[in-house]
Amino acid sequence: MSVGERRLSKNATELSRSAGKTLADWIASSRYPIHSRLPPERELASMLGLSRGKLREALRQLESEGVIWRHVGIGTYVGSRPASIHSSQEALSTSTTLAEILEARLSVEPIVARFAAVRAQPGEVVMIGRYFASGAASDSWADWENWASSSIALLPRPRETES
Incomplete structure (x- = not known):
């Protein structure tokens, strides 16, 4: 050169x-x-x-x-790359613990359940009662898992919200 x-x-x-x-x-x-x-x-x-x-x-x-x-x-x-870009379950499992995940769920899920309960239509409440009774009637984990997987498939689609 x-x-x-x-x-x-x-x-x-x-x-x-x-x-x-x-x-x-x-x-x-x-x-x-x-x-x-x-x-x-x-x-x-x-x-x-x-x-x-x-x-x-x-x-x-x-x-x-x-x-x-x-x-x-x-x-x-x-800034630095957010964890959500190219993250996976394996990557998440190395950066958090089960206790942290449960703590996060406990802080969010009761609020979501409250909103769902307050906004539920009478027919939806009846349907939830039926699902609960069917699940409670399960005699074994296998019965419960079969009920749960088939019930989820039968759940109605969420209502459209007005903008």
Whole structure:
């Protein structure tokens, strides 16, 4: 590599570092607050006076530092990648315990049950009573599981809400 080529390479690297610093400054100044979506690459490149290739280098660096996260088809966002992106049951099981899941359910499900009870129509209450009686009449876990799986399939679809 000639001296001129090295100088160009160094200038290009400095350019992407400078762009990364500018983007980081914009983020720190709340121009792009946490969890906000950055403009598309083409627009950012134009704003920074860079080629898209140099912009991608800057974005790659910011992503490796945890300042942003990117996903093809979704966009580039400020902050670290949320757990819900590409999460699975296995990933969840390593980040939480059964006690935490039950605690979360206990804080949400009674409220949901209350809303369902308050908003239920008389025919729905009768149907729930029948399902409960059928389940309570099960003589074994196998009977109960058979009842539960067939009952769920028979549940009516939720009513449409008016907008």
